[in-house]
Amino acid sequence: MAAELSISQMDEITRFISEKFGDDEGHILHELYSDYVHTDAIILKNKTGGHTIVTFGMSSCGIKSPIDYYNHIELVIEASGRFDMKSKNGMLIANELVGLTKYPFRNNTWFGEGHTVLASKAFRDTFGYDAFLLEDVQSFAEIDGIGTVSFLSLIPIYKEEREWMMEYDSLIYLGLLKRIYGENIYCADVKRDLYIPSEDDLQLGILTRLLKIDLKTAEELIAYADSKGTELTYESIDEWFKLNKADK
Numbered sequence: 001m002a003a004e005l006s007i008s009q010m011d012e013i014t015r016f017i018s019e020k021f022g023d024d025e026g027h028i029l030h031e032l033y034s035d036y037v038h039t040d041a042i043i044l045k046n047k048t049g050g051h052t053i054v055t056f057g058m059s060s061c062g063i064k065s066p067i068d069y070y071n072h073i074e075l076v077i078e079a080s081g082r083f084d085m086k087s088k089n090g091m092l093i094a095n096e097l098v099g100l101t102k103y104p105f106r107n108n109t110w111f112g113e114g115h116t117v118l119a120s121k122a123f124r125d126t127f128g129y130d131a132f133l134l135e136d137v138q139s140f141a142e143i144d145g146i147g148t149v150s151f152l153s154l155i156p157i158y159k160e161e162r163e164w165m166m167e168y169d170s171l172i173y174l175g176l177l178k179r180i181y182g183e184n185i186y187c188a189d190v191k192r193d194l195y196i197p198s199e200d201d202l203q204l205g206i207l208t209r210l211l212k213i214d215l216k217t218a219e220e221l222i223a224y225a226d227s228k229g230t231e232l233t234y235e236s237i238d239e240w241f242k243l244n245k246a247d248k
Helices: 007-021 088-100 121-127 159-167 170-185 199-211 215-228 234-247
Strands: 027-029 040-045 051-056 073-079 116-118 131-143 147-157
Touching: 007 040, 007 051, 007 073, 007 131, 027 088, 040 088, 051 088, 073 088, 088 121, 116 159, 131 159, 131 170, 147 159, 147 170, 159 170, 170 199, 170 215, 199 215, 215 234
Parallel strands: 073 147
Antiparallel strands: 027 040, 040 051, 051 073, 116 131, 131 147
16 A cells, blocks of 8 residues: 555644645645555646646655655646646646655655756656756645655656766756746746756755855955966965955
């Protein structure tokens, strides 16, 4: 029998989801048959006029993650308001989300921020995206009998983008993608331009990861080095931080 939430746990987590992810109580898509874990989804209207779909039930069965924070997770995806979520395309997006909740259990793996997972053929053929990049939405619920339940958002990406991430770094890519497209990266049914970072963008991304700074600070560092007619070194970075601290 597939693992599933108790009624009280279901009430707790759906209440949390409604408060954190939507502007209404939403309607629930019930899964009729489950492998590994019974997963339903709640479909909510959001502030952009579109829909946010969030699973509940996946977290009832723990994932063998090396990071405790991702032992119990639920998945989130967004769709525009271009069509009724009960339409063919709307149901395809919701079913894609629910289907991916089985992936870690079926493949004896785990999901965390920066991971990528392939989309189904139906999703690829309909919306043009090849896979999803997972992002931690920095929101979690404490559910009795389960503990911390974390939420991962699915960002649709193209094949070439996934290949770039496999060669370089998915978290670098995530930051750069948000710099270019902002919140427009989330809607599963809205196509955007393919984005492959330039060498300059890659340098920005590497700085943010190595120094644990934001992209704006990284840009200022590079501009400082350019103004000095030198390349970035530990010495020039240290000098910039000392000057910046003194200015404040």
